[in-house]
Amino acid sequence: MAARPSRILTAVPQTWPIRLEIAKAIHALAAQEGERLQRRRAELAALRRDCELAAEALREVCRELVKAGFRPDQPRWPKGSGRRSGRWSGGAGEGPQASPKPPPADSPPHYWGMGQGQGPPLDHAPEIPRERPSDESEINDFLKAAARWLGGAGLRRVLEIGLEATIGGPVGDFLLAMEAASWLSSYLPYLQAYLDAPKTWEELQQNAGTGYDVHHVVEQWSANDGIPPSMIYSPENEVPIPTLKHWEINAWLDTPNPAFTDSEGNMISPRESLRGKSWEERYRFGIGVLIRFGVLRP
């Protein structure tokens, strides 16, 4: 039995002008696809460059650590020591150590003696998954934990008190372990961005690439609450900030907070407290949030 001709082939008249049109259309589509591919390749290359830069920055810190005296033969917790296995066990030997600093004179009466005598505890670095977690939310949770731990306890303090303070200590250990986890390399820009010192508005506008999100000082939902979209999507309201800071601020805005109440005294979230407010009030508040969350320099 002869095969039935394709319905598509029979539906299109096989005249030369029609064939020419089809060929032109195929050519145009192929060209578009080529442009798209080229753009995508350029984006990927930029992303790769960003990742390489970020990875290089952290590698540089690690190299400095090694140069300053880190030795792989320093005492480590043996296998089977639970979460501490393989980590520095104390008694780092001859490497220079940071002197614990006294609590600040104006510390509260119940000063809690955080890590190294000031600042957050240094002894609970987040566990680095050896393999890339299959669940994206697990990766996000780890990135948040790592960024906060480094931001609070680590790199900024390293810059302040010197690399030698990290030798054989938890920060140095953590950085080296991060470097060893190859799956993390594409996420390092997020950590690096989170560690940015507060910037001026003009400096923030220079933020670009992986690790940064566009943040709206007056949030986008305000368009449904009387604020014109032209103001919400204006350059004075849009600013690229570290992605992990963006998440942090969003969660804070969304969480009921005893410092925020409605007209009847019921606790509400900061976001809910902005409902019905003017553009000026919302903008002032939004700038206040960026300053207090360590993004914008006052």
Next chain:
Amino acid sequence: MKQSDLPSLSVPQLVDLFARIGIEEDEAEKVDDRAKRRRLPYEMDAVQAELKGRPGDQRRALLQLYDHPNMQVRLVAAKYTLAVAPAEARRMIEWIAASNWFPYAGDAGMCLYMLDSGAFVPS
């Protein structure tokens, strides 16, 4: 724990419950569990309201949580003691705001912003 059970708890038990809710709040924020993040503050508020309603306003018992190992617990304890121990509570909040330990530092900073603007009047 139901809200209706709170009157049967002693002050130390209420303080302990307050701290446990604070730790859960912290965990909910870390793993971005929105439902918990939005529910737990009301549970904590009910506990502090129970303490406030006890003879002599027992919220001062929360001062002991300024020593708690969890930063979120310290911060909420400080916020809820602003009315009964304003100087100590404010110093604690200022200290957390300056600690560089986010998001607690940001939350503490915005608490001061609300206090100083007069929008938050602890009672």
